[in-house]
Amino acid sequence: MITKFSRITIIRKKQPCKELNAEIQWLGHSLGLFSERDREKSCFRIFIELMKSDKGHLSSEEVASRANLSRATVIHHLRRLMDSGLVLSSKNRYFLRHKELSKLILDLKKDIENTFKHMEKIAKEIDKELKKY
16 A cells, blocks of 8 residues: 655644634644744745746746745745645646645545554454464
């Protein structure tokens, strides 16, 4: 079984007041994407640029220019976003898995549920083997 993400961390955080940027940042923090160590909010800025893209996809150079970040910083954060399953790439262009955040979250939930089903299957096989001893 292959999932569309390799690493995602779910963090329970208190939901912010009803302000768009704060809610988007809360969502990213809850997914373990936007950390306190990112003082310039680089990952958040990259995520926002991908959300705002009219074309639906951007090159790393375009993201760097729009977010006023170095290309190296952009590539670093794009890899993290790709590892999480939120961002996909094709032909050196990057795009959100879904433009609608609610659909993005539902897809991640399905991925996680499938991963847990697979883990449960393996755990049952292990339990069965352990009973032999």
